[in-house]
Amino acid sequence: MSDPSTAGPTIDSMDTSVGNRFAPYGPENHSAPLWIVSILGLIYAIGVLSIRLFIKRRVFGWDDSLIVAGTLTGLIQAIVFFKALKSGLGQVPEHITNLSTTGSLAFAAQILLLIALYLAKCSGILLLRRLFVRDQQNTGRLCDVVLGFTVVCGIATVVMSSAGCLPTASFTEHCSSMNTRWSVITALDIVTEVILLVLPAYLVWQLQMKTSYKLRIVAAFCFRILVIIFSILHLVARIKYTDSQPSPFNIVQPLIWHQTLLAWGLISATIPNLKAFLQSLSASWGGADWGYTVKAYGNGTFEMKSMGTQPRSHAMASATGTENATEMDQKYETRIQTRRAGERSSLGSGGSQDMIIRKETVWTVVRS
Incomplete structure (x- = not known):
């Protein structure tokens, strides 16, 4: 009868740790999904932005400038995130030579991600102001108030995610009240997204147009509903991580949803600019x-x-x-x-x- 102690380890069908691979996936290394979601998100965001710049090359405005700034911030975030992955993010701590460096890079990438996300929101508000506001002071003030509120929420989000936290200790101990912090951050994210969903409908329903055209315009902004869904999924994963041991291995799931949230936040800010939607607004x-x-x-x-x-x-x-x-x-x-x-x-x-x-x-x- 064979000795159980000499039996070989259980083989995972998803295990790719054997062989020369760029990002192996194994029982002690889950960095591969992070590489995939971050690279694909960056490609899609830059690709959609390129289409937007081509379409609006003659009508470039402040909303376009902000989405460019948001995408560039997302690009910098991706570079920092890639460095964190190269230093061991997604792996068990025993395989990482400098855990403090990995924690600092992941911490910096998180702050850049939140900044890019709110730049995309502000771009959406300025697009609404550009489309619906000309000389109507009341509508202009409404958009300005929403823009100011979104900026305040963005600043509060960055502060709450980082205040009192030591970047080098990101994977050795949790910051205080992290569940409360991320619950508030998610709530602010959802509130601003709901405003971005309701505001276009309110503005477009004042126009003298066929209802079908109004619905088509509103539908262009409804793609942001997915931002709310991804934000909730990230919060659920983040709470599970906070309730467990801090580790660059355990944080993989929250980071997957966070990267997905950023990518779709940038993409959805550009969808209303695509010519297929704008054509319905022309004479x-x-x-x-x-x-x-x-x-x-x-x-x-x-x-x-x-x-x-x-x-x-x-x-x-x-x-x-x-x-x-x-x-x-x-x-x-x-x-x-x-x-x-x-x-x-x-x-x-x-x-x-x-x-x-x-x-x-x-x-x-x-x-x-």
Whole structure:
């Protein structure tokens, strides 16, 4: 009868520790899933950003600048995260030569991840402000308040995740009240995401458009629902980790969800910018009625009647118009022209490349 002590170890079907592999997966090394999710997330985020930059190369705005900053922060985070993986993150402590270095790198990557996540949120708010706000002060103030609240939440999140914690001791002891910290961080994340889901619906329902087009616009922002789901899954995994022994091996599951959260947060901030969604907002596809003629470098005109017997010095023609449309990848120029008895004067607006869903324009033409 064979001695149990001499029996070979149980073989895991997922074990790839034998052989020359870039990121082996074995009973004492679970770094491979972290490599996969972080690399794929980075590729997808940069790929979607490239599409956005191509689409909006002529209408680049502050919302685009923030998502670029967020993606660059995510890229730096990925580099730091890769260094942490190379130093032993995802492995049992016995295989790591410098546990403090691994902890410091993972700690820094976590802070960068949270910053990138909130930069993506701010980009989404500025996109809403750019699309729906022109001269409407109330709507503008609402977007500004939401932006300020999101910035405060982002700062609070970074502070709560790091205050009182020693980076070099990340994998030797837990920070105090970590479950409470991450519960609050997740709550702030969910609150800001719910606002980003409700705000577009509130703004778009004030427009004079078909309900189908409104729903299509709202649907473009609803992809952020997954951010809430990933945030909750990360919290559940984080609480399980906090209740166990701190270790670069035990923290694998929370980090997988955190990397997934970052990738989708960056991607979902760009989805509303894709042309497939923006096309539904244009006059050509949306069938909007224009208050005045707008063409790409066109010469649309108004025929204004004479003011009758009024003295020429007091003759004045005025009009007010409201338009509901989006100006996308081409320049637009609006011209208002008046004619009277062989005389002609004109007033032209500057060329515009901005993306607008709702714009209210008031003009007055005075003839003296």
